[in-house]
Amino acid sequence: MEIRVNPTRMEYNRLKGRLKMAERGHKLLKDKRDELMRKFLELIRENKKVRQEVEAALSRSFANFLLASAVMSSAAMEEAVMYPKAAVKVDVKTENIMSVRVPRISVAAAGEEAEDATPYGFADTSAELDSSLAELAGILPQLIRLAELEKAVALLADEIDKTRRRVNALEHIMIPQLQETIKYISMKLDENERSSLTRLMKIKDLVRGDETA
Amino acid sequence: MFMYKVAVIGDKDSILGFKALGVATYPVTGPAEALRALREIERDKVAVVCITEAIAEHIQPEIDALNQKTLPAVVLIPNNKGSLGHGMRQIKKNAEKAIGADILFGKEGS
Numbered sequence: 001m002e003i004r005v006n007p008t009r010m011e012y013n014r015l016k017g018r019l020k021m022a023e024r025g026h027k028l029l030k031d032k033r034d035e036l037m038r039k040f041l042e043l044i045r046e047n048k049k050v051r052q053e054v055e056a057a058l059s060r061s062f063a064n065f066l067l068a069s070a071v072m073s074s075a076a077m078e079e080a081v082m083y084p085k086a087a088v089k090v091d092v093k094t095e096n097i098m099s100v101r102v103p104r105i106s107v108a109a110a111g112e113e114a115e116d117a118t119p120y121g122f123a124d125t126s127a128e129l130d131s132s133l134a135e136l137a138g139i140l141p142q143l144i145r146l147a148e149l150e151k152a153v154a155l156l157a158d159e160i161d162k163t164r165r166r167v168n169a170l171e172h173i174m175i176p177q178l179q180e181t182i183k184y185i186s187m188k189l190d191e192n193e194r195s196s197l198t199r200l201m202k203i204k205d206l207v208r209g210d211e212t213a
Numbered sequence: 214m215f216m217y218k219v220a221v222i223g224d225k226d227s228i229l230g231f232k233a234l235g236v237a238t239y240p241v242t243g244p245a246e247a248l249r250a251l252r253e254i255e256r257d258k259v260a261v262v263c264i265t266e267a268i269a270e271h272i273q274p275e276i277d278a279l280n281q282k283t284l285p286a287v288v289l290i291p292n293n294k295g296s297l298g299h300g301m302r303q304i305k306k307n308a309e310k311a312i313g314a315d316i317l318f319g320k321e322g323s
Contacts, residue, residue: 040311044304051300055291062292065230078229088235089216092260092284101283105217105260136230143288144219147261151286153304157311158281 007188064132223265227292244271265292
């Protein structure tokens with residue numbers, strides 16, 4: 001399929017410029033896609049690993065928690081965890097991966113840096129609750145790392161999808177279309193040239209014939 | 214420097230432990246409450262939202278919308294009854310979207 005244009009030399013030059021631009025853009029986007037893909041593969045492998053770890057650790061912690069709730073009454077448990085010692089705060093920076101803005105989240109525990117995170121006295125709580133909470137506290141940094149990774153992976157997947165569409169549109173539609181059209185114009189121009197040449201020769205013959213006769 | 218918060222949405226039994234650590238907890242029982250909690254979180258400065266898979270199931274469109282933005286980051290976590298596999302499926306979906314084929318989970322034949 002070619003674009004409908006007037007077969008003029010001006011149009012020809014314009015299309016040549018566009019083709020050059022499209023080819024350059026295509027090459028750049030292809031590089032972008034490849035680099036994004038490389039990063040993506042790195043991240044998604046890690047994402048999978050971290051998620052498996054977190055899920056395993058969380059179910060372990062939940063099991064402990066279940067034990068704790070079996071030993072203590074639910075009211076006592078709620079009371080025990082009611083007032084946390086420290087609030088979990090995180091610090092967010094953004095990182096730029098091939099112009100995709102990806103958050104970098106790091107834990108910055110505000111409040112006093114307590115050695116153990118248990119916000120309750122040990123008098124009327126069970127040991128199961130202690131160990132379950134300690135485990136949960138251990139998971140938290142990984143959980144946040146997981147959040148960061150999953151976000152990055154999701155954003156990158158989006159961007160890769162978009163970039164790939166663009167690359168394909170350029171490669172399979174724009175560039176062939178431009179090439180076709182340029183070919184069409186150059187053929188038309190050549191054709192015009194030939195026809196005017198033959199016309200001139202014919203006229204010359206006619207004029208010569210008149211003179212000799 | 215401003216600090217962001219971490220939030221957890223889920224059924225009460227699953228998220229009680231997080232409360233003791235100082236994470237903002239939003240105990241919910243159904244999708245309607247979960248949506249309300251999510252709205253509240255959007256207004257707050259929250260960087261990481263953990264949602265249990267059992268709840269996330271019902272509010273998937275909203276979660277997808279959040280996934281488009283830079284913040285907050287949504288993580289699906291298993292609840293106390295075990296993992297439903299949504300989190301892993303999400304990774305798989307992302308891989309398929311980006312690469313066109315699933316390369317990570319190919320061995321399982323699904």
